Amino acid sequence: MMKFMKLVKTLFISLSLISLSACVGTQTTKQGAVGIERQQLMMFSEQEMNQGAERAYDAILKEARQKKTLNTDAKMVERIRIIANRLIPQTGVFRKDAPRWDWVVNLIKSDQLNAWCMPGGKIAFYTGIIQKLKLTDDEIAAIMGHEMAHALREHGRERASQAQLTQVGLAALQVFTGIQGPALDATALALNVTLTLPNSRTHETEADRMGVELAARAGFNPYAAVNIWQKMSKMGNGGAPEILSTHPAHDTRIKDLKKYARRVEPLYFAAKPR
Template identity: 35%
Template sequence: MTMLKPILAIVLASLLASCAESPTGRRQMLLFSDGEMSQMGGTAFDEMKKKMTINTNSATNRYVSCIADAITVSLPAEWRGSWEVVVFEEASANAFALPGKKIGVHTGIFQVAKNADQLATVIGHEVGHVLAHHSAERMSVQSVAGTGTQLVGVLLGEGAGKETVMGLLGLGTQFGVVLPYGRAQESEADIVGLDLMAKAGFNPAASVDLWKNMSALSDGQPPEFMSTHPSHSSRIKDLQRQMVTATPLYEKAKANGIRPACKR
């Protein structure tokens, strides 16, 4: 018992030191550094490029990169710079962003993101997950639970646990371990992403149309209390409330001549 007390004190001290605050003021526990997360994100992205078929259509790639570049160029200083953007031939209506400045877009997203403003909603949302350190937050919770002690090194080899790490990074669909972001993280990414797209000169009102399209595509979505994600109707209401902040950002961007001309 006498030896246990110092150990508990050290653990408690490390947890207190790891407390952080998300962009919306939510308390987070972050036990992994930006460098560690970037290393894992980069390695995971390389895995995706090996596992999935990369789209080589020049017009499609220019279109997606135009939108992604417009969003990332206006990020806070520590997140600016060149983000690697890859379009994957994949029927699911999905996209993802990873620590290490990586963005992946599935061709299936064009089923619901009918124009540049709607696709900017998707990419802004995914980049929002990165800026809010959601992957690091999930890794930290997993680590404290005692099931992720070697998470940083897992992706560098072929050891057990790689699928879990990919799932925590938000890539579980392709690796058989689906660990979706929770409601709080999804809602937070919606808010952060909406402001990001508005600052980049994309119309935030398009976010509502996107989720109406998504709702139509996913007919029969389970009730909100049965899902880790907010229901489409709740999501739309939250986005409409956020327009009070996002619309002035959009108007300011237009007034400053920020009008991305991204065409497919």
């Protein structure tokens, strides 16, 4: 009888999750020329994520100021902001509201090969990625477009929603099986590897495709994204196997980028300065 009641509870929670998923599935962006049309699960509000991102971004900038690593190279700051100003108007292709976001672009002095864009359009570039990869303006635009695409698709909000859903799923699993402690942690890890990592690779692929379109529409060569990953591949000694990474393997990524750069090439020719 007890097992039967646990089963009933588990089924009730599972059906509730399925029902919830159906209710909050959404398409955050228009498809664009690259055809992004995946439905997303959202359990947190856009406002919540943007407010959290703004606080986090302010904290990072405050720390960088204290360390005297914020915007230390005026020419490089101007360079990335000029590129951003060409990309931002193109975001309207995917979201009408996006060009009016409070976009902010800052440079942090660091050897890291990194750049990111938080929800709501809070962008940071690290000097290391520009200097070590000797990035051209087209290549900076490719990276920035990719990071902006994460914000446009609200991948951060989707990841937070997936994490929340996983926690509820674990609670249901505990009710049904009685698993607790380290065994439950192992179960959580299995769920993370099974559910979260493939979605993360999906996010990267979506951002790659949207990024080349944003760059092309702004008059930047979309094939620059291919150049970046060829450089990264040489630096990374071939990269990790795709199944063990949250990012697509280099060869897979380069092949996909070439395909979508070719698709948006007419947009580039129409937009590039003459």
